Amino acid sequence: MGDSRKPADRTPRSGKRRFPAASGAAPDPWQPALDPALLHALDAALAARPGDTAVGVALSAGADSAMLALHAAQAARRRGLRLHCFHIHHGLQAGADGWLIQAHRLAGLLGADCHSRRVAVAVDGRGMEAAARDARYAALAGLAAHAGVGHLLLAHHQDDQAETVLLRLLRGTGPLGLAAMRPVMERDGLVWSRPWLDQPRAAILDCARRFEALSGWRPVSDPSNGDARYARAALRTGLAPVLDARWPAWRETLARHAQQARHLSDWVDEAVRDEWPALDPSADGRAFSLAAWRALPAPRQVAVLRHWLRALGLRMPTEARLQAWLRQLRGVHALGHDRAVRLGHEGVWILVRRGRVLCVPKTQVE
Numbered sequence: 001m002g003d004s005r006k007p008a009d010r011t012p013r014s015g016k017r018r019f020p021a022a023s024g025a026a027p028d029p030w031q032p033a034l035d036p037a038l039l040h041a042l043d044a045a046l047a048a049r050p051g052d053t054a055v056g057v058a059l060s061a062g063a064d065s066a067m068l069a070l071h072a073a074q075a076a077r078r079r080g081l082r083l084h085c086f087h088i089h090h091g092l093q094a095g096a097d098g099w100l101i102q103a104h105r106l107a108g109l110l111g112a113d114c115h116s117r118r119v120a121v122a123v124d125g126r127g128m129e130a131a132a133r134d135a136r137y138a139a140l141a142g143l144a145a146h147a148g149v150g151h152l153l154l155a156h157h158q159d160d161q162a163e164t165v166l167l168r169l170l171r172g173t174g175p176l177g178l179a180a181m182r183p184v185m186e187r188d189g190l191v192w193s194r195p196w197l198d199q200p201r202a203a204i205l206d207c208a209r210r211f212e213a214l215s216g217w218r219p220v221s222d223p224s225n226g227d228a229r230y231a232r233a234a235l236r237t238g239l240a241p242v243l244d245a246r247w248p249a250w251r252e253t254l255a256r257h258a259q260q261a262r263h264l265s266d267w268v269d270e271a272v273r274d275e276w277p278a279l280d281p282s283a284d285g286r287a288f289s290l291a292a293w294r295a296l297p298a299p300r301q302v303a304v305l306r307h308w309l310r311a312l313g314l315r316m317p318t319e320a321r322l323q324a325w326l327r328q329l330r331g332v333h334a335l336g337h338d339r340a341v342r343l344g345h346e347g348v349w350i351l352v353r354r355g356r357v358l359c360v361p362k363t364q365v366e
Contacts, residue, residue: 045195162251187313287358
């Protein structure tokens with residue numbers, strides 16, 4: 001991995017300028033490129049941040065994250081916040097070195113520090129998309145910790161949210177899984193914020209065109225976004241045009257479904273939290289009593305497992321995988337003696353040991 005304190009491979013470091021507080025600040029030269037609704041969403045996301053603290057942006061150098069950084073720079077300037085940009089170099093595309101350079105150039109234009117890190121993507125049964133995503137999130141968390149950033153902004157927008165709902169529906173993740181991406185989540189000691197989940201990508205692309213006209217800086221384009229071998233790209237290139245032609249508001253509709261599913265998910269989580277102490281959870285929340293869990297009615301067993309995974313920052317499994325887990329957890333001996341239960345999910349194992357269900361990183365077992 002590259003040093004988080006400087007760009008990898010001797011890429012010129014962006015300037016160390018800090019944003020002054022709004023009072024007496026010089027006019028922002030990029031103001032004409034900004035979108036009022038996008039900026040308002042950023043202001044709302046940062047409203048609780050105290051002045052003279054740091055906020056980060058995950059910056060791929062694509063149009064979405066670049067415009068998020070642009071609007072975050074304006075919002076940070078108003079509030080006297082320090083802005084850091086974090087770029088992850090996966091090494092999966094021939095143009096990745098150029099993307100890193102573009103990210104640092106943009107940070108320089110915005111007066112923000114930029115940190116980059118190279119990661120190796122280990123492809124396993126999860127597939128390339130999931131492996132790259134997990135590597136990226138782990139690296140972002142590491143860079144944020146090094147820079148002293150506790151709040152990180154992500155550029156997911158309404159189009160992304162609608163695609164996620166549709167993909168989860170096709171994967172069979174169940175009604176709670178349709179909550180899709182949450183506007184705010186806490187993971188790895190970091191607050192991850194998605195302020196643009198109700199903002200259309202068309203508005204972001206308009207900003208990108210205006211910014212390019214003002215600055216000459218052009219966002220990068222990842223060819224994998226149009227590669228139909230990947231599920232999301234297949235949806236965008238094959239299914240989305242059909243939906244656009246027949247149901248042009250499908251993205252807004254599915255984003256509303258996500259919000260409704262999130263309300264249901266929050267209600268279920270609140271109910272589960274009330275009974276969670278009865279399951280004798282460990283202090284770190286990574287283990288609970290198998291016997292106490294099996295004493296619950298079947299629907300609440302499912303709710304507890306989902307709540308547990310979400311609390312650990314893990315994504316929801318498909319319905320088929322969840323049902324397979326339930327069969328094993330319900331069938332194993334109460335102390336786990338009759339068979340080895342080892343359920344793989346993302347980068348963890350779910351195990352049964354001495355009458356406890358526990359979640360451990362795969363590196364601790366293999």
